[in-house]
Amino acid sequence: MHWPKFNGRAVALFLDFDGTLADLAAQPQDVRVEPGLVALLRRLLDQLDGALAIVTGRPVDDIDRFLAPLRLPVAGIHGAQGRRADGRRWQLAAPPLALVEAVARALQAEHPGLQLERKAGALALHYRHAPQAADACRQRLAEAVAAQPGLELLHGKCVLEVKPAGVHKGQAIERFLAEPPFAGREPAFAGDDVTDEAGFETVLRLGGQACKVGEGPTCAPQRLAGPAELHRALAQWSQHLAGRSEGSPA
Template identity: 90%
Template structure:
């Protein structure tokens, strides 16, 4: 499948990380980067004149670690922090997460398979290894978020995340599109999770392209089976861009 499609306007490419560029792993730190992916992203970044960004639930520093030595524009923690193409960084003020963290640790004591991930301005509770705890986690975290203004509960693949209210990947994409080199381009976003739906809705509203990676319901009109198929599509697109550049030069 050809994705993104070239419809006349130059593309601004936005990519989720876990489950999209990289297969999900049992532990977040165990994600494996396929050979050639960093080089492919670097080549596309150059071919798009810098209009390629990672839009992820992970912190920016995680992405820099996995994609080293490449340093792309990144929106981390769903847009609560990020780095612009010129290196400028942003980060929202951290909300009051102490009560949520205390509750999450209490849940961990009851269900040892739970994994707590503390981010700069958010908190994620992974239940992949304790699926029986999902309902208890959802109920307890929802109670705390309802009692604490400024917080929002987000449900992803085997994870509940408490983050600043109103922060989502759609806003992060719009933030990039407001500045060069993204401004004026057609946005294209690929993601795999419920947390990516806000990004899909945003790019579709702006006349762009949305691609769901993997299974599950989605508003995205395009679909790829998994990260390997996305890599193939991006490599094919990169070859197309290279050929078009050579044709123009000729």
């Protein structure tokens, strides 16, 4: 499959990380970046005149570590923090998380295998290794979030994430599109999880392209089987861009 599709317009490319550019791992820190991915992203960054960004639930520093020495524009924690193309950073005010964290730690004590990931202004409770605790985690975190204004609960793949309310990947993509080098381009976004649906909805509303990576219901019109297929599609697209005559839109 060709993705992004060649519509004759300059493209701004937005990519999720976990499950999209890299296969999911048993532990978040164990994710492996395939050989050649960093070089491919660097090549696309040049071909798109800088209009390539990672839009992820991870903190910005995590992405820098995985993609070193490449430092891309990044929206981290679903857009609660980020780095613009010119290197300037943003960080939204962190909501109070003490109550939710206390509930999450109590759940950890009751269910061995749960992993709590504390982020700047958000936290994630992973239940991949304690699937029997999923319902209890959903119920008790939902109750804690309901008792604390300004928070929102996201349901991902074997993870529950608490983040600032109203912050989502679609909002992060629009933030990038308001500034060079993204402004005026057709947005294209690839993601794998329910947390990416807000990004899909946004780029489709703006006349762009959305691609779901992996299985599951989605509003995205395009689909690729997994990260390996996305890598192949992006490499093919990069070859197409390299073959275009100078001055043609990317």
